[in-house]
Amino acid sequence: MKPHKVKKIQESNRLYHFLRNYVDRSLRQAYRDIEYYGREQLPKDAAIIYAPNHSNALMDALIVLTIDKQQKVFVARADIFKNPVIAKLLNFFKIMPIMRIRDGVEEVKKNQEIIDKSVDVLLDGVPFCILPEGTHRAQHSLLPLSKGIFRIALQSQQLLQDKKDVCIVPVGIEYGNYFRYHSNVHIQLGTPINIRQFQENHPELQPAELINELRTHLTQAMRQHILYLPDDDKYQASYELTALVAEATQKELRAENPSLSPTRLRFLANQKTAARIATLRASQPEAMDALLDNCQRIHEERIRQKISLASMVPACPWRKRGINYLLSLITFPYLAGCMLAVSPIVGIGEALFKYVMKDKAFHNSVRFVLHLVLWPLLLVIYGSILFCNLPWVWALLTLTAVLPAPIFAQDCSQNIRLFLSDCKWSRNASLRRMIRQVRSAYSDLLHI
Numbered sequence: 001m002k003p004h005k006v007k008k009i010q011e012s013n014r015l016y017h018f019l020r021n022y023v024d025r026s027l028r029q030a031y032r033d034i035e036y037y038g039r040e041q042l043p044k045d046a047a048i049i050y051a052p053n054h055s056n057a058l059m060d061a062l063i064v065l066t067i068d069k070q071q072k073v074f075v076a077r078a079d080i081f082k083n084p085v086i087a088k089l090l091n092f093f094k095i096m097p098i099m100r101i102r103d104g105v106e107e108v109k110k111n112q113e114i115i116d117k118s119v120d121v122l123l124d125g126v127p128f129c130i131l132p133e134g135t136h137r138a139q140h141s142l143l144p145l146s147k148g149i150f151r152i153a154l155q156s157q158q159l160l161q162d163k164k165d166v167c168i169v170p171v172g173i174e175y176g177n178y179f180r181y182h183s184n185v186h187i188q189l190g191t192p193i194n195i196r197q198f199q200e201n202h203p204e205l206q207p208a209e210l211i212n213e214l215r216t217h218l219t220q221a222m223r224q225h226i227l228y229l230p231d232d233d234k235y236q237a238s239y240e241l242t243a244l245v246a247e248a249t250q251k252e253l254r255a256e257n258p259s260l261s262p263t264r265l266r267f268l269a270n271q272k273t274a275a276r277i278a279t280l281r282a283s284q285p286e287a288m289d290a291l292l293d294n295c296q297r298i299h300e301e302r303i304r305q306k307i308s309l310a311s312m313v314p315a316c317p318w319r320k321r322g323i324n325y326l327l328s329l330i331t332f333p334y335l336a337g338c339m340l341a342v343s344p345i346v347g348i349g350e351a352l353f354k355y356v357m358k359d360k361a362f363h364n365s366v367r368f369v370l371h372l373v374l375w376p377l378l379l380v381i382y383g384s385i386l387f388c389n390l391p392w393v394w395a396l397l398t399l400t401a402v403l404p405a406p407i408f409a410q411d412c413s414q415n416i417r418l419f420l421s422d423c424k425w426s427r428n429a430s431l432r433r434m435i436r437q438v439r440s441a442y443s444d445l446l447h448i
Contacts, residue, residue, distance in 0.1 A: 009094055010073050010126040026372050027062050029407060032182050035263050038189030043167050047122040049153055051218060052171035053226050054131040055138055056178055058365035063173055063187060064129050072127045115152050122156045138178040138361040140239060141231040145219055150211045157195040167192035170218060172225025174267055179360055181367050181410045186267040188225040193217060227270045237292035240299040242273045243309050244435055245442055249273050280445055291441050298434050310418055311425040312435060328415050335412040338405035345370050371406050
């Protein structure tokens with residue numbers, strides 16, 4: 001009797017590829033705009049390890065998955081594998097467990113098996129993805145990187161020797177909003193870090209020193225491809241200032257390059273402002289501390305009054321926003337029907353957020369999974385009801401009109417929230433005055 005062959009996690013699977021296509025399409029519908037930059041830098045004949053920042057739970061992995069059509073293997077924190085059913089499902093989706101320091105020293109020792117499997121994945125030519133921060137955080141910053149990604153890269157290169165290079169590809173993922181459905185995403189792939197060349201360039205370093213040097217190099221590379229704000233007591237104020245001066249900074253960049261897309265323009269403008277804030281904090285610390293204190297007060301006041309940044313810094317002209325509100329009002333009967341159609345999904349999601357997953361960073365991932373799984377089932381139910389009670393032509397037309405309901409319902413809900421925020425903003429003269437003062441003070445500091 002032949003011994004049972006253990007199937008490798010990286011082996012091809014028809015059902016997986018079928019579902020992968022569905023997930024890819026669903027992801028494109030979940031976001032208003034997804035833009036990738038730097039894909040031309042990906043090495044053609046190398047073992048690739050993707051290293052993205054981790055700010056939006058499951059969505060980060062899905063964004064990396066859609067960089068290209070290749071299948072990829074991921075790792076996730078080990079505690080979510082405790083349930084055998086979930087563990088089997090995660091394995092099907094090519095996700096392996098990895099222990100973290102918080103799980104205990106003895107548990108972390110088990111990571112060697114995962115490292116060995118990861119090396120095997122790379123030896124088979126399948127890209128591997130590890131989120132080196134080790135945990136997610138909805139923040140425009142970067143946590144210290146864990147060493148696991150570098151151990152995997154070095155062991156893989158040692159086994160491959162000169163047959164194939166191992167490359168770590170830094171990936172910066174920036175979301176228009178961490179918590180809102182149907183936002184936009186900017187993805188920047190950085191210059192691959194060739195492990196063999198890196199070792200050759202640092203022959204004097206011992207293994208531990210080499211890992212530390214790689215960690216420093218990757219940290220700097222990842223910071224270059226995200227909106228990086230130092231994680232200190234001025235973080236929130238710095239982000240508020242970045243948003244408040246975004247329009248002026250975008251105008252500067254648009255004059256230099258009119259062809260930039262709105263998503264790319266917003267990202268580059270925010271990066272430029274973050275760099276300016278860092279420079280001003282170093283050169284004029286007292287003046288910047290006073291300015292950022294005012295930004296913190298603005299942030300606290302708008303949160304207290306439930307005023308969105310989108311009201312204070314509109315992404316489109318007010319005339320266009322007014323037309324959008326008018327169209328929403330005219331089409332409200334249809335939009336209300338869309339909201340009713342997706343209400344079971346929304347209800348389940350809100351219940352999960354209230355009683356199970358209180359960490360807001362998970363909310364968008366939960367929404368995506370719920371729509372991914374439940375919306376096709378709801379369509380079957382709605383279709384059965386319609387075809388049993390209406391002539392087939394009317395049933396088909398109604399079902400077709402319901403198909404894009406999740407997108408329209410989310411947009412309608414967002415428009416309602418934004419309209420209420422705009423109303424509060426238009427009546428708040430003191431907050432508008434504070435913002436004008438902040439913008440003026442920032443401009444003065446730039447020109448000193």
